Amino acid sequence: MSVTTVVLAGVGGQGTILAGDVLAKVAVAEGHDVKLSEVHGMAQRGGSVDTVVRFGETVHSPVVDPGVADHLIAFELIEAARSLRFLRPGGRLVVNRRLVAPLPVLIGDLPEPGDLEPALAAEGAIFLDAEALACEAGSPRSANIVLLGAASYGLPFAAETWRRIIAERVPPKTVEGNLRAFQLGSEACAEGVCEL
Amino acid sequence: MAPILMSGNEAIARGAWEAGVAVGVGYPGTPSTEVLENLVGYESVLCEWAPNEKVAAEVAGGVSFGGRRALVTMKHVGLNVAADPLFTQAYTGVTGGLVYLVADDPGMHSSQNEQDTRNLAAAAHVPVFEPSDSQEALEFMREAFTVSERFDVPVIVRMTTRVSHAKSLVDVGERSEVPPVPYAKNTQKYVMMPGMARLRRVDLDARLATLTEYARECPANRVEMRDPSLGIVTSGISYQYVREALPEASILKLGFTHPLSDDLILDFTSRVERVAVAEELGPYLSLRLQVLGVEQVETGLPAIGELSPVTIGRAFGSVVPPVRATIPDLPPRPPLLCPGCPHRGVFHALGKMHAVVTGDIGCYTLAALAPLKAMDSCVCMGASIGMSHGAALAGVDSGPVVAVIGDSTFAHSGMTGLLHMAYSRSAGTVVVLDNRTTAMTGHQGNPVSGVAIGGGAAPAVDLEALARALGAGAVRTVDPHDLAATLEVLKEEAAADHLSVVIAKAPCALITRDHKDPYAVDEEACTKCGACVRLGCPAISRDENGRAVIDTSLCVGCAQCVQVCRFDAIVQVGPSCDFGGAS
Numbered sequence: 221m222s223v224t225t226v227v228l229a230g231v232g233g234q235g236t237i238l239a240g241d242v243l244a245k246v247a248v249a250e251g252h253d254v255k256l257s258e259v260h261g262m263a264q265r266g267g268s269v270d271t272v273v274r275f276g277e278t279v280h281s282p283v284v285d286p287g288v289a290d291h292l293i294a295f296e297l298i299e300a301a302r303s304l305r306f307l308r309p310g311g312r313l314v315v316n317r318r319l320v321a322p323l324p325v326l327i328g329d330l331p332e333p334g335d336l337e338p339a340l341a342a343e344g345a346i347f348l349d350a351e352a353l354a355c356e357a358g359s360p361r362s363a364n365i366v367l368l369g370a371a372s373y374g375l376p377f378a379a380e381t382w383r384r385i386i387a388e389r390v391p392p393k394t395v396e397g398n399l400r401a402f403q404l405g406s407e408a409c410a411e412g413v414c415e416l
Numbered sequence: 417m418a419p420i421l422m423s424g425n426e427a428i429a430r431g432a433w434e435a436g437v438a439v440g441v442g443y444p445g446t447p448s449t450e451v452l453e454n455l456v457g458y459e460s461v462l463c464e465w466a467p468n469e470k471v472a473a474e475v476a477g478g479v480s481f482g483g484r485r486a487l488v489t490m491k492h493v494g495l496n497v498a499a500d501p502l503f504t505q506a507y508t509g510v511t512g513g514l515v516y517l518v519a520d521d522p523g524m525h526s527s528q529n530e531q532d533t534r535n536l537a538a539a540a541h542v543p544v545f546e547p548s549d550s551q552e553a554l555e556f557m558r559e560a561f562t563v564s565e566r567f568d569v570p571v572i573v574r575m576t577t578r579v580s581h582a583k584s585l586v587d588v589g590e591r592s593e594v595p596p597v598p599y600a601k602n603t604q605k606y607v608m609m610p611g612m613a614r615l616r617r618v619d620l621d622a623r624l625a626t627l628t629e630y631a632r633e634c635p636a637n638r639v640e641m642r643d644p645s646l647g648i649v650t651s652g653i654s655y656q657y658v659r660e661a662l663p664e665a666s667i668l669k670l671g672f673t674h675p676l677s678d679d680l681i682l683d684f685t686s687r688v689e690r691v692a693v694a695e696e697l698g699p700y701l702s703l704r705l706q707v708l709g710v711e712q713v714e715t716g717l718p719a720i721g722e723l724s725p726v727t728i729g730r731a732f733g734s735v736v737p738p739v740r741a742t743i744p745d746l747p748p749r750p751p752l753l754c755p756g757c758p759h760r761g762v763f764h765a766l767g768k769m770h771a772v773v774t775g776d777i778g779c780y781t782l783a784a785l786a787p788l789k790a791m792d793s794c795v796c797m798g799a800s801i802g803m804s805h806g807a808a809l810a811g812v813d814s815g816p817v818v819a820v821i822g823d824s825t826f827a828h829s830g831m832t833g834l835l836h837m838a839y840s841r842s843a844g845t846v847v848v849l850d851n852r853t854t855a856m857t858g859h860q861g862n863p864v865s866g867v868a869i870g871g872g873a874a875p876a877v878d879l880e881a882l883a884r885a886l887g888a889g890a891v892r893t894v895d896p897h898d899l900a901a902t903l904e905v906l907k908e909e910a911a912a913d914h915l916s917v918v919i920a921k922a923p924c925a926l927i928t929r930d931h932k933d934p935y936a937v938d939e940e941a942c943t944k945c946g947a948c949v950r951l952g953c954p955a956i957s958r959d960e961n962g963r964a965v966i967d968t969s970l971c972v973g974c975a976q977c978v979q980v981c982r983f984d985a986i987v988q989v990g991p992s993c994d995f996g997g998a999s
Contacts, residue, residue, distance in 0.1 A: 256583040259525050267751035280659040282582035285726035287737030301743040322749035326957040327787045327949050330747045339743050
């Protein structure tokens with residue numbers, strides 16, 4: 221039962237797939253068996269997307285059931301709420317304080333979901349503003365790496381491994397910005413800037 | 417070499433390359449697409465996107481006929497299109513190894529139906545391998561080529577979405593070069609006229625009999641004896657779920673699932689007290705056990721959709737993990753057409769015309785959803801054209817009947833439908849959404865776009881000339897971003913008494929580099945009428961006061977919204993760094 225399950229939940233186009241790939245490669249580099257699962261195709265056109273990374277001594281299933289995940293890294297508030305069912309009681313919840321209204325809300329077919337933060341806070345969410353930190357890092361598109369930084373605080377991997385894999389995985393011109401983004405995300409949680 | 421994290425599809429490509437494959441050919445379809453996209457990156461393999469799976473299977477059959485190893489790739493519904501060559505290739509057999517990679521999509525993540533390819537394989541009398549992770553995907557692919565040549569038969573490697581798209585660690589090997597078999601004319605084997613085919617039918621039965629013997633010893637099948645009180649017969653991804661949910665159960669793990677070895681099954685089931693089958697879709701394995709008279713535990717596992725560790729655990733009485741209370745009333749997030757998508761302009765016009773739109777397979781199928789709601793049917797590749805003709809024959813008159821089909825889908829199986837409309841004196845209207853790519857599956861080239869599989873240049877068909885040659889009375893090309901012109905042309909052609917083809921030509925917003933400065937809404941001028949919002953562009957929303965707002969980080973300046981605003985409230989602005997997030 222020594223398998224750790226991480227769910228990255230977001231909206232198509234937010235970079236969850238790249239973040240999941242980095243996390244999986246970090247786990248491999250640290251000697252774990254790893255499985256990663258994601259869904260391609262139609263869902264990527266702005267729909268809800270979940271990426272699942274599982275690591276441990278031996279990992280069988282690449283998918284996650286409700287109540288099983290140890291970590292949920294949510295790139296968006298509604299997707300945080302939607303994917304909460306995957307997180308086991310006591311699991312770690314990192315939430316980007318960003319709301320991307322789905323089309324039925326944008327066009328007025330459905331009402332706004334209301335303020336989700338109190339409900340997520342009640343579930344133990346750690347909030348951060350990944351886009352603002354990404355801008356601060358000078359790399360506005362690196363919000364996904366900021367979130368990995370925030371999540372890294374609760375994962376058993378060396379900072380050096382994270383930095384090496386991020387440098388290998390992101391486009392060469394963006395390495396510096398992404399490493400800064402990772403650092404800012406990690407510090408945000410370490411220093412308690414995130415609300416616990 | 418250290419193990420590498422690979423998706424199932426990457427491992428399939430690697431396995432085919434290691435097996436010395438000479439040619440890879442296929443048609444893109446989720447979840448199979450990445451196989452050829454990866455194979456093209458290896459040396460010594462020639463890869464091609466074919467216009468459809470039937471052509472791909474025939475090209476691969478020709479490579480085999482010509483003495484080299486060939487891989488043909490497709491999704492499950494693609495095998496329906498390729499079934500015609502497959503069923504007779506089973507008779508002719510092969511010269512070079514011939515392997516079909518077919519990816520099923522239980523749960524329909526990106527498909528119009530669920531099919532279990534094992535049933536089609538059994539009907540075609542061809543063998544099937546079923547990997548359950550990336551390592552097996554590589555190994556089974558190598559073995560599939562060996563089996564194809566040893567038993568003189570095409571072989572299917574059946575994947576499912578979770579095996580194709582999950583990544584796991586793989587030990588890779590080196591390529592084995594396979595010398596080509598010199599061509600030798602053999603009409604008894606390859607000309608399937610009735611006299612020869614009758615003999616090959618008998619021969620196929622003999623080959624299946626030897627394959628059944630092979631199944632007994634096949635390295636892809638294995639028995640894992642643990643607690644003998646429960647024995648599970650399983651295959652593919654279900655094996656992984658069983659291992660996680662029932663770590664003590666004994667397992668007959670079948671990696672070679674057609675033909676099945678009755679001896680192997682009975683040998684296993686005789687060694688355990690209770691027997692159950694865990695398989696997605698089906699019933700396939702469980703039917704065989706039923707035929708063999710093996711009593712099975714009634715698991716209640718669904719034959720619809722995907723399984724999971726908890727689904728399987730629950731069926732055997734395991735404790736289901738506690739789940740948090742859900743947060744109610746969350747709005748769904750359906751996928752949608754991108755900002756700047758050229759398709760939007762066409763569906764905006766068809767909506768205004770109250771057209772009955774027979775649709776097809778592609779990104780544009782999303783136009784069936786709110787707010788455009790401008791599509792009435794979507795069945796299979798190419799169906800839009802034949803269905804529009806049929807709907808007209810049925811006398812549908814609640815609005816003009818218009819077929820809408822993408823460029824790649826038109827090349828796949830729209831051309832014959834159009835030919836039929838011309839032949840049948842139809843005065844219908846067919847819109848070809850020519851966005852210069854096969855977008856839904858990740859922007860593959862096609863014969864209309866003139867882009868080859870590796871991204872290089874390829875000859876592009878002249879779509880207008882093609883439509884005329886097929887018999888269209890009028891062929892007109894419009895820019896779908898020009899809403900007024902698009903509406904005018906569509907109205908004229910829908911009313912005309914000749915067969916019309918309207919080509920809506922503008923590149924996919926995700927491939928064009930020709931993006932313009934974003935637009936913004938002038939708050940003073942906006943009257944909250946909602947005309948722009950009803951375009952369904954993800955960059956446009958309403959603020960708390962009901963006024964339209966444009967997210968300038970998403971807007972690519974297509975200006976469709978500018979054309980629907982009657983108050984000149986949408987104006988061009990420079991790029992900015994606004995993420996629209998709560999601060």
